[in-house]
Amino acid sequence: MKTINPSLDYNKNMELGRTKTIMETLYHNLKKDDDKHNKTVIETLVIKARTSDEEVFFNLLGDVCDYIYQEKVKSDSVKTLLEPFDEEEDLDCVIIMLCRDFVTSNQITKYIVQKLRYLSDIISMLSLLFYKKNESNYSLVAENLLYSYEHKLTNEDIESLMENMKTYINDSKDRHTDVLIKYLESKKTFNSDKYEAPYWISLSEGENISLLSSIPVGETYDAKELVKYDKLPEYIESFFYEFVSKDKRDDDDDKSFFYKDLPENIKESINTFLMVSNEAESKEAKVKIGTPERVWGPINRIVGRDCCSGPKGKGPCRMLLCECLEGEDDEELYDPSVGMTWFTGKCDGCNGFIPDLSHAIRFPHRHGGWKGCYCSFECLLSEPPYIIEDEENILLNIMKQNINHIGIMDRSSFC
Ligand SMILES: [Zn+2]
Numbered sequence: 376m377k378t379i380n381p382s383l384d385y386n387k388n389m390e391l392g393r394t395k396t397i398m399e400t401l402y403h404n405l406k407k408d409d410d411k412h413n414k415t416v417i418e419t420l421v422i423k424a425r426t427s428d429e430e431v432f433f434n435l436l437g438d439v440c441d442y443i444y445q446e447k448v449k450s451d452s453v454k455t456l457l458e459p460f461d462e463e464e465d466l467d468c469v470i471i472m473l474c475r476d477f478v479t480s481n482q483i484t485k486y487i488v489q490k491l492r493y494l495s496d497i498i499s500m501l502s503l504l505f506y507k508k509n510e511s512n513y514s515l516v517a518e519n520l521l522y523s524y525e526h527k528l529t530n531e532d533i534e535s536l537m538e539n540m541k542t543y544i545n546d547s548k549d550r551h552t553d554v555l556i557k558y559l560e561s562k563k564t565f566n567s568d569k570y571e572a573p574y575w576i577s578l579s580e581g582e583n584i585s586l587l588s589s590i591p592v593g594e595t596y597d598a599k600e601l602v603k604y605d606k607l608p609e610y611i612e613s614f615f616y617e618f619v620s621k622d623k624r625d626d627d628d629d630k631s632f633f634y635k636d637l638p639e640n641i642k643e644s645i646n647t648f649l650m651v652s653n654e655a656e657s658k659e660a661k662v663k664i665g666t667p668e669r670v671w672g673p674i675n676r677i678v679g680r681d682c683c684s685g686p687k688g689k690g691p692c693r694m695l696l697c698e699c700l701e702g703e704d705d706e707e708l709y710d711p712s713v714g715m716t717w718f719t720g721k722c723d724g725c726n727g728f729i730p731d732l733s734h735a736i737r738f739p740h741r742h743g744g745w746k747g748c749y750c751s752f753e754c755l756l757s758e759p760p761y762i763i764e765d766e767e768n769i770l771l772n773i774m775k776q777n778i779n780h781i782g783i784m785d786r787s788s789f790c
Pocket residue numbers: 681682683684691692693696697698699700744745
């Protein structure tokens with residue numbers, strides 16, 4: 376059998392980065408439909424390339440891919456040409472290399488994947504990528520794989536990948552899997568059949584989209600008449616007294632001490648709650664249509680100023696409007712032309728879909744304003760943006776009572 380010596384000009388060419396000549400070497404030495412011969416050629420070239428640097432190796436792989444594409448090499452021969460690039464002749468690993476190390480174009484990788492009959496399915500590949508991602512960005516390589524396989528991930532696919540990831544985490548002790556989980560979660564699609572709307576949303580007769588432009592959000596801070604409850608009704612005293620931790624309760628038997636020590640905005644939240652719940656009760660709990668509470672959610676005012684995202688920057692911080700705390704990490708002030716940013720469509724707790732902003736609830740900050748985006752009270756308490764102490768506890772309970780009493784107008788049917 377004729378032995379070939381592809382190394383003649385190879386090293387020199389590689390040093391000069393003249394891949395064009397490697398292509399010529401390939402064309403010169405590979406024989407159409409002679410897999411055995413071709414395998415020897417590639418193996419020899421791969422051994423040479425491995426002793427050089429990584430770039431040489433990847434250039435060679437890229438050139439072999441170009442060759443396969445240009446020559447329309449048939450399936451079995453594609454396998455022969457590519458296998459030697461993995462030390463264990465694992466074709467799956469070679470395909471991951473193509474998607475991960477950008478050795479050839481997406482289009483050629485896709486051509487090769489479609490041509491090969493010996494590859495694992497996409498779920499196995501994406502699971503193998505947990506191990507083979509090296510330093511690369513998982514999502515980028517995964518996107519290349521999905522493109523090449525012409526596959527769109529279903530929620531079931533994502534479930535099985537999450538399961539496989541547990542095994543991977545166990546095997547590898549990789550502690551940086553957050554980005555992987557985030558990526559997979561982001562690929563989930565909303566399944567309206569399985570979605571259960573929260574219990575507090577409703578659409579009363581007469582409520583419609585026009586309320587979004589006609590219902591005021593509430594008074595500005597300056598104009599606000601400060602409602603004072605010097606003497607709290609008996610039931611409200613015990614209402615928030617229950618949120619005080621046990622040791623504090625035992626320290627002092629005077630229940631009213633706690634109200635006057637509260638920060639102003641919390642007092643105001645209690646006042647608003649009292650007004651609203653009295654109104655609701657006086658109408659025998661019959662829901663009034665189009666109240667600011669139902670359209671914009673409960674108030675948690677920042678004392679001394681209006682909400683940055685209220686209409687013309689006026690009015691109190693309402694749960695479904697407030698942006699005051701969303702950009703707090705960067706110094707820049709909220710720019711109303713940017714529009715709404717707090718509603719992400721996903722729950723900060725479980726990452727589940729929230730199909731409409733009126734289905735979301737948010738965390739009331741002790742100094743006023745609202746933070747986050749959650750699908751349920753359970754999620755809000757499981758991943759709160761702030762530590763929950765007495766003040767937060769009171770605000771959360773006021774908010775919950777408020778929402779339970781009055782509900783939120785369901786906007787999901789408007790779009
Ligand atoms: Zn605000």
